[in-house]
Amino acid sequence: MSDWRITLPDRLGDEIAHLTPSGRRAVHDALAALARDPRSGTPEPITAAEIRRVTTSPDDAGDRITLLYRVHATDRAVEIIWIISGP
Numbered sequence: 255m256s257d258w259r260i261t262l263p264d265r266l267g268d269e270i271a272h273l274t275p276s277g278r279r280a281v282h283d284a285l286a287a288l289a290r291d292p293r294s295g296t297p298e299p300i301t302a303a304e305i306r307r308v309t310t311s312p313d314d315a316g317d318r319i320t321l322l323y324r325v326h327a328t329d330r331a332v333e334i335i336w337i338i339s340g341p
Contacts, residue, residue: 257289259331269337280310292325292332
């Protein structure tokens with residue numbers, strides 16, 4: 255199987271720009287993992303909407319970074335909805 259397509263809206267560019275370099279690396283790694291399999295390691299999906307979240311470890315980025323995303327199974331696409339970072 256090929257990787258899933260990741261859609262990252264332009265409005266999230268500022269959120270990513272304000273992350274530390276290690277935070278941006280953690281987001282990159284999380285997106286790479288989502289491209290391989292967006293449903294692994296996400297125990298709390300909202301079934302009807304296929305909305306899920308993935309959170310990086312504070313050890314990876316200094317802050318905890320959460321990516322909220324929607325899985326579009328028919329298109330094999332992952333739509334990033336929001337990125338939240340904090341201690």
